[in-house]
């Protein structure tokens with residue numbers, strides 16, 4: 132039923148989606164990362180494909196099968212993800228959706244050899260990673276750009292702040308404090324904000340939420356065309 136609802140609404144559109152976590156290496160055997168499963172981004176890639184779009188999925192390390200009919204470009208670190216995303220956007224992109232849980236920081240130094248255990252405490256210096264979403268949205272001729280916001284409190288305020296600060300057309304806010312929803316789960320509930328409107332979607336499967344999101348995004352893209 133959901134596939135019929137999407138029929139052709141993104142036909143001819145080129146879509147780039149980031150998904151999954153990034154991994155930031157400390158040494159050859161260790162990394163910093165997070166619990167993102169990639170499920171929301173993969174579900175969105177499939178929904179955009181079903182809507183007739185050509186989809187490039189820039190994916191951090193996840194244990195999901197590559198969706199049929201979607202071009203998956205695997206990456207590991209946030210810096211890799213930025214490079215692969217800008218390359219994909221430069222190839223032509225009408226819609227960019229950032230679902231990835233990008234590590235905000237990476238270890239300042241990456242040890243060439245495995246770090247050996249010695250003192251009782253160990254301090255690791257971290258440096259900020261580039262913001263992929265804000266970088267894409269700030270480019271001349273930027274695609275219609277949609278962000279996600281993972282929050283544990285003041286969801287609406289933080290999400291709309293992010294939308295304004297990163298110059299987004301739409302933001303999908305996730306309350307990650309709700310047990311059984313969001314991160315690493317098959318289900319989610321989101322509130323979508325755009326300038327002048329908002330919509331509540333779910334709780335529902337990530338597939339059902341992706342379908343509704345693609346319909347909403349396509350509607351807003353048509354309005355602003």
Ligand code: CTP
Nearest residue numbers: 229230231233260261262263264278279280281
């Ligand atoms: N994002 C990104 N690159 C980063 C960090 C975040 O592209 N280096 C994107 C995410 O994919 C998401 C949006 O920015 O679409 C918001 O991510 P979030 O972690 O909620 O926001 P941050 O801006 O990182 O702020 P904070 O973590 O401090 O809340």
Ligand code: CA
Nearest residue numbers: 232233234235
């Ligand atoms: Ca963050």
